[in-house]
Amino acid sequence: MGVSHSENTPYRGRFAPSPTGPLHFGSLITAVASYCEAKSRYGKWFVRIEDTDIPRIYPGSETHILQCLDAFEFEIDGQIFFQKDRLHIYNDVLHKLQQKNYIYACQCTRKMLGSNAIYQGTCKTLDLALENQAIRVKVNDQPIEFIDALQGNQTANLAHELGDFVLKRRDGIINYQLAVVVDDYLQDITHVVRGADLLDNTARQIWLGQLLGYPPLKYMHLPLAMNDQGQKLSKQNMAQALDPSNASQLLQQALIALKQPFVELDRPTIMLQQAISQWQKDLIPKQNTLPDIYL
Template sequence: MLLSNASLPLPLNQEGKEVNYVGRFAPSPTGPLHFGSLITAVASYCEAHAHQGSWLVRIEDTDIPRIYPGSEAHILRAIDAFEFDPDTDIIFQKDRLDIYEDVIQQLHAQGLVYACQCTRKMLGSNHIYQGTCRDLQLDLAHQAIRVKVSDQVIQFTDPIQGTHQSNLKFDLGDFVLKRRDGIINYQLAVVVDDHLQGITHVVRGADLLDNTERQIWLGQLLGYAPLQYMHLPLAMNDQGQKLSKQNMAEALDLSQPSQLLQRALKALHQPEVELDRPARMLQQAVAQWSSTYIPHQTMLEGIYT
């Protein structure tokens, strides 16, 4: 287990009491927030507070070369504009790189990771890593670091997406925790910080569904408590593409937070809320929130164009 001094103070609910539900919104600053991001923020916020729990915000910015100029500032402005009220201070993963390095060393001491010298050109089109470097005992410096997987079925049940399972050995192979250029992989950082922040429930988009088995596996290796996962259907544009930064989705108009909140709740098939200042709308949304209303599908076509 990680040293206790790496942990963060566990959050309390808005009444200052300990909680059994801790959720989070964890955007990556590779571009400004778009409407799909808002759907995730609203759903995670309402689900947490409907369970009398806490809701945290974390900026997932370990991939420093991909940070889009001004996007972190836009995220923080959006949190304020929509009057979300995180229950702890916002943390930035780029400030916590030494923690992730310590975890890699911990896993290495247990023989659970190894250095890999394979390049994309060497691997070709095969997306399942065959363990080429697993027994070479290469020095960790200046190499990619992979975690070992086993012949084991990992299964979880998502309240929206149903039951999913994967045998990582045959579906993926040993996967990367740290790239050769030194960038910490998303899979490692998210698992470590969810644990250290006391996260119990993860509400996020269905585009991250395939990451879940990898994160469950890492959590098991590190002895972390299991999490509950809920993957929301994705907002699509009129070309049938998911709203994303890669598809140049329009940035949220922070001058119209109340109107956008109404649209987000409608997209999630929640009861209508009165147009008001965002904090009051969120309060009403929480009071009548039910995740059972969310469509049990992976895509919400034509939600926002």
């Protein structure tokens, strides 16, 4: 339903943290891998702050993200996007989906849905007004297949595994799935490098992109850094915030975690230049979690 990026299309990657907490070591692994992959292919690397879930924004986390990007001396192409400034764009896209009858209003609450993981289409035929209701997108009973550069062949059937899913919440918050698809398209992103915890989001995003006629993207989902409890490093698990004053040592640790050739301690910009020059994505562990513990 959309045109494809050709093999000659210039590489455009991105790093898209959410300011629901400070950046941690897992975030750094994603930033370093996405940066080196883009720059080693003479591509562009963009930064987008994914802050549509405004009530969950953690005070000071946006400032910490920007401080870290500066301390690690990443060369960012173009301006930094903030999704909270782009809500009108996402609502315009919802209007286009409505015109094509791809979405509908849903009045179901979490209590009404209970523990059902798959939405049964309860509100699909009710023709409710979209105002002050959740908005769901219709899915088809068909396989969605893609090849992940690290995780291999992937197949999902949204109708069997999820059902029609929410694009806008009842409280007006734009869902991550919609915002990320629209922004990747508007920024001409060609490749997405991110953590394996987002692998199961990919089929939803591919489906949305198909409905909107966007060109397909290429994906690489990185193994996750774990804590000593066997949990992925995350804001919810109180992962330690990155210390910008320790950027060089942390950068070296991130490259070691990615199993890349050794880089001597130096200024981050020098280290990144060396990392790019000897970058080998095939050395990254092809699994969902990294074998070592990173606190």
